[in-house]
Amino acid sequence: MEHRVIDSQFNQAKDGFEDLRNQLIKIISEIDGKEFINTNWDHRHEGGGTMAKIKGLVVEKGGVNISTVSGKFNSEMQNKIPGAKKDPQYKATGISVVLHPVSPKIPSMHFNTRFLMTTEKWFGGGMDITPCLDFKSLDSYHDGLEKICNGYDPKKYLEFKKWCDDYFYLPHRNEPRGAGGIFFDYLKNNWETDFKFIKNIGNYFRDLVETTLLELKDEKWTEEEKNIQLIKRSRYAEFNLLHDRGTKFGLETGGNIDAILMSMPPLAKWD
Numbered sequence: 001m002e003h004r005v006i007d008s009q010f011n012q013a014k015d016g017f018e019d020l021r022n023q024l025i026k027i028i029s030e031i032d033g034k035e036f037i038n039t040n041w042d043h044r045h046e047g048g049g050t051m052a053k054i055k056g057l058v059v060e061k062g063g064v065n066i067s068t069v070s071g072k073f074n075s076e077m078q079n080k081i082p083g084a085k086k087d088p089q090y091k092a093t094g095i096s097v098v099l100h101p102v103s104p105k106i107p108s109m110h111f112n113t114r115f116l117m118t119t120e121k122w123f124g125g126g127m128d129i130t131p132c133l134d135f136k137s138l139d140s141y142h143d144g145l146e147k148i149c150n151g152y153d154p155k156k157y158l159e160f161k162k163w164c165d166d167y168f169y170l171p172h173r174n175e176p177r178g179a180g181g182i183f184f185d186y187l188k189n190n191w192e193t194d195f196k197f198i199k200n201i202g203n204y205f206r207d208l209v210e211t212t213l214l215e216l217k218d219e220k221w222t223e224e225e226k227n228i229q230l231i232k233r234s235r236y237a238e239f240n241l242l243h244d245r246g247t248k249f250g251l252e253t254g255g256n257i258d259a260i261l262m263s264m265p266p267l268a269k270w271d
Helices: 002-032 136-151 157-165 191-217 223-242 245-252 256-264
Strands: 037-042 045-052 059-072 089-101 109-119 121-130 179-186
Touching: 002 045, 002 059, 002 089, 002 109, 002 121, 002 191, 045 245, 045 256, 059 256, 089 191, 089 256, 109 191, 121 157, 121 191, 121 223, 136 157, 136 191, 157 179, 179 191, 223 256, 245 256
Parallel strands: none
Antiparallel strands: 037 045, 045 059, 059 089, 089 109, 109 121, 121 179
8 A cells, every 4th residue: 555655656746747847848939939859868777758958049048857767876875865775776756947048137047856765755856046137026036935935834945045045056166156046855744745835836937937038038138248147157057067966966876968967058158
């Protein structure tokens, strides 16, 4: 009975991530005018995923990736992952979204979440934005996240926000990567409550993408502003290559290299 419940939970998470992926691809394609190109990939153990990429007129480079994989953690990972020392077998399903817009008026936007099972099971993920210029909706963006977190647990917003601020930080430059958001891991209190929270965050990100692209895609920008964007993107690249846990996890568990590095900006500049 317990195994059937766990399998049902895993499949619900997988189906929910795939549904969000389909909604995001439809919304972004309709706004941009370009279509996503899908590439399927196989995991080195079992399972795989689909990488959907767009190089468009509004989104300079974007990716909406889903994956469902299983395998066995190596000895080093067994010491890092909860429940893996007891049994190194794992299953994971997740979605990862990164959008780098053409316009410097539009922030880069990132969302990811995953459901991972060892002898324990939990959700992790988060969302954040990286403006390179003033973003007039920044306060309402944070207010919306706070409202969702308060509906889950009033004590969690400040914790998740601080986790995001601390995580997306470049210690070698002593500066944040962007404007923050929320970041969380090891959510394993009540599965139904946790999954509802995950879906609410995903839907909030979907609506943020649609609203922001529609509102700002036609605003004029200058070459000076584009240059600022390219320099900001260099910080994005530095973080993802030097510090990002998702990048390291994907590489250490045999994920698809192109999907793992999908988050890298298409162009960046260093002074």
